[in-house]
Amino acid sequence: MSEACRGGGTATLGAADWLGLAAAPTFAIMALLAGVPGGSAPDMLCSAGEGGSPLGGMAAMYLLMSAFHAAPWLRLAARRGGGSRGRY
Template sequence: MTNTAGARPAMADCHDSGGAAPLGAADWLGLAAAPTFATMGLLTAVFGGGEPAVLCSTAPGAAPMSGMVAMYLLMSAFHAGPWLRLIAERGGSARRS
């Protein structure tokens, strides 16, 4: 017996019918995470992270891409899964057409 408690019906519909399934609210929220964190990292890199960042950046050998910028970029990379899944699904259905 297989465990289907964590299965998403939208993904099953996509593979069964051969077409793209509509995205729900949770899917949109998952897709919003990566670009949001990437934007936050970019804004933090451009505008700075405030007074504590100034104190840390004056240390000898301090890297410009450390602290909050690195954290935001890592969070963006970790949340890229839904984008990669969406690209893979869309690419697979386009090749079958």
């Protein structure tokens, strides 16, 4: 494989890593925004039918998506904290 091809693959992998790291915080922010009371009229109509729980509907979905996309953050933490094991 040529140097140009390997360089392009590395740059693409780097962009994919950054995108993976951006997913979990983005979904967490969206969950907070979806759970804030005083949303738009359709949000009020939907929450009235569910009993008014702030964690119902979209907020719960965004929290789950944030949890499912936390793997890149856990890998990053494990890589950085690998040298601190056994120092208790």
